[in-house]
Amino acid sequence: MKYNRILLKLSGEALMGEKNYGIDSNRLEQYAQEIKKVKDLGVEIAIVIGGGNIFRGVQAEKTGIDRVQGDYMGMLATLINAMALQSSLEQHGMYTRLMSGIKVESVCEPFIRRRAIRHLEKGRIVIFGAGIGNPYFTTDSTASLRAIEIEADVVLKGTRVDGVYTADPEKDKTATKYSLLSFQEAYEKNLNIMDMTAFTLCQENNLPIVVFDMNRPGNLQKIVAGEDIGTLITS
Numbered sequence: 001m002k003y004n005r006i007l008l009k010l011s012g013e014a015l016m017g018e019k020n021y022g023i024d025s026n027r028l029e030q031y032a033q034e035i036k037k038v039k040d041l042g043v044e045i046a047i048v049i050g051g052g053n054i055f056r057g058v059q060a061e062k063t064g065i066d067r068v069q070g071d072y073m074g075m076l077a078t079l080i081n082a083m084a085l086q087s088s089l090e091q092h093g094m095y096t097r098l099m100s101g102i103k104v105e106s107v108c109e110p111f112i113r114r115r116a117i118r119h120l121e122k123g124r125i126v127i128f129g130a131g132i133g134n135p136y137f138t139t140d141s142t143a144s145l146r147a148i149e150i151e152a153d154v155v156l157k158g159t160r161v162d163g164v165y166t167a168d169p170e171k172d173k174t175a176t177k178y179s180l181l182s183f184q185e186a187y188e189k190n191l192n193i194m195d196m197t198a199f200t201l202c203q204e205n206n207l208p209i210v211v212f213d214m215n216r217p218g219n220l221q222k223i224v225a226g227e228d229i230g231t232l233i234t235s
């Protein structure tokens, strides 16, 4: 395997599937199947899932809720998604642990780095819910930070496009895809791969990122096996 320990980042928005809000059960099922294929290869898997399908902190201000409160609401939204994903993975026979950035004692464990690593070594899939537990951060930053902490080989950012393009491929038909980029190039070209906090954490810690289409069956498996899928951003 090219990667033995991965941090998979899934956006909350992707979980909506064809819906306008919430969780699409077909999408959840599809993700569980894709993750199972990689688990069966013996890869250690940690997952960070976003909350954009339910609530984002920036939305709060529009409704008169203050930003920090909104961010905590966003973190709780990620936890709802994480619980749904955990359930779905377990239905497929995978062992999982949910670790939260904020304490929700009756539902999951708090994030403790050494415990997270131990779970991975024992073959459990670890899902990190509630972000890093602080407002003004995103789940992309959570993915970078947790990946560094657990010494993952790579951050795999599953999206609905098949990589990083010269322009938005959904708006500009002439846009072309990069298969390989250096952090420096991505920065200079102002390519929106992750927010700057998340991106800089990866760059400074030499942690590669692969941006890929999570909705295409088999992609995740191919990436861990070493195929050139999506865009690889590396030092």
Ligand code: UDP
Pocket (backbone or CB within 6 Å): 010, 011, 012, 013, 049, 050, 051, 052, 053, 055, 056, 057, 058, 070, 071, 072, 073, 074, 075, 077, 078, 130, 131, 132, 133, 134, 135, 136, 137, 138, 139, 140, 142
């Ligand atoms: N959030 C936060 N701190 C974190 C992670 C997330 O405050 O460490 C909040 C923030 O309001 C964010 C929301 O949770 O908008 C949902 O996460 P995100 O927007 O990253 O989800 P995605 O875009 O991946 O669906």
